[in-house]
Amino acid sequence: MNAPYTDILNNIDFERITDHPNILVAAAFWDGDRYQAARVCYRYMRAIDDMIDCHKSVHATIAGNERKQFMFAVDEWLAMARDASAGKEENHELMKTIREFHIPVWPLEAFARSMVYDIDHNGFETVDSFIAYAQGASVAPASIFVHLSGLQRSGDQFSPPPFDVRWAATPCAMFSYLVHIIRDFQKDQQSNLNYFADDAMARNGLTAADLREMGHGAPIREGFREMIREYMVLADKYRVDTYQVIREIWPLLEPRYRLSLQIIFNLYLMVFERIDPEKGNFTGAELNPTPAEIRRRVESTILSF
Numbered sequence: 001m002n003a004p005y006t007d008i009l010n011n012i013d014f015e016r017i018t019d020h021p022n023i024l025v026a027a028a029f030w031d032g033d034r035y036q037a038a039r040v041c042y043r044y045m046r047a048i049d050d051m052i053d054c055h056k057s058v059h060a061t062i063a064g065n066e067r068k069q070f071m072f073a074v075d076e077w078l079a080m081a082r083d084a085s086a087g088k089e090e091n092h093e094l095m096k097t098i099r100e101f102h103i104p105v106w107p108l109e110a111f112a113r114s115m116v117y118d119i120d121h122n123g124f125e126t127v128d129s130f131i132a133y134a135q136g137a138s139v140a141p142a143s144i145f146v147h148l149s150g151l152q153r154s155g156d157q158f159s160p161p162p163f164d165v166r167w168a169a170t171p172c173a174m175f176s177y178l179v180h181i182i183r184d185f186q187k188d189q190q191s192n193l194n195y196f197a198d199d200a201m202a203r204n205g206l207t208a209a210d211l212r213e214m215g216h217g218a219p220i221r222e223g224f225r226e227m228i229r230e231y232m233v234l235a236d237k238y239r240v241d242t243y244q245v246i247r248e249i250w251p252l253l254e255p256r257y258r259l260s261l262q263i264i265f266n267l268y269l270m271v272f273e274r275i276d277p278e279k280g281n282f283t284g285a286e287l288n289p290t291p292a293e294i295r296r297r298v299e300s301t302i303l304s305f
Helices: 003-010 021-027 032-059 064-085 093-100 106-120 127-150 165-183 185-189 198-203 208-215 222-252 255-274 291-304
Strands: 152-154 157-159
Touching: 003 291, 021 032, 021 127, 021 255, 021 291, 032 064, 032 093, 032 106, 032 127, 064 093, 064 106, 106 127, 127 165, 127 222, 127 255, 165 185, 165 222, 165 255, 185 208, 198 208, 198 222, 208 222, 222 255, 255 291
Parallel strands: none
Antiparallel strands: 152 157
16 A cells, blocks of 8 residues: 555655755655645745855854845745736746645745844844744745645646645644754854744853854753753644644545655654753754665655555
8 A cells, every 4th residue: 555655765865855855855755746846935935045044154144235135135035926926927937836836925925024034133032032933934834835735636726725724834843943943053053043042041041152162062051951951842842733733634635645744744753852951962963864764764654654
């Protein structure tokens, strides 16, 4: 029964998937047209995100004239997406994808708001402000994934999913993003990026300078371990909520799309299980599964599906 999925698994080059690896591994089990739609959407979203993050990794902050240029780039990108959702006919792959797959404009608007936040801010004052930011940075792209998974096909036409996509995407997206920022702590610190909130750091006797030192190899402080415990408690709440969402939308999805949701959740769960607040050093090598480990987790998900 799982033979077609095993064939797909054997055709995935896990060594070469570097951008959005979990999303693209999971989407590889979709029909080809939806997989290409996901690739198009994420490529354009990633281009805007990388443009800002790469600048910060070199310059740490964004100067006034550069801020205007970045704002213009985000506004131009969002205007194109809105034109597509309004039915403007233009031969552009993102616009065509939005129209053909009925992708709502709100995830793109939410994503744009998070990019504007990145332009105007360095970090987060509170955990709540981080959660608000994640509605664009994480829930928005996850909503596109869930939207494409839940589309109802009739011949060559699609109709929107029969459930609230934002509600369905939020728990897994938040769980994944919290896991993501712990996994990438070292890489982010070395790129002048910090996703841990000021109030969480202050509560545990930490400063931004402390995080930079640890991200560059200094011994892990007990306060950082305690902060990670707090973030893991929050992530675990979203983990439990994700199981409930999957149960509710399961009957509304075709089998291959059920499998894809299970795969993406299990891949982030694999990272969550590697986080060790007691003894971990929170390095990329420690927290990032190898391509072989990712393949084995996908295979086990298929076999138990």
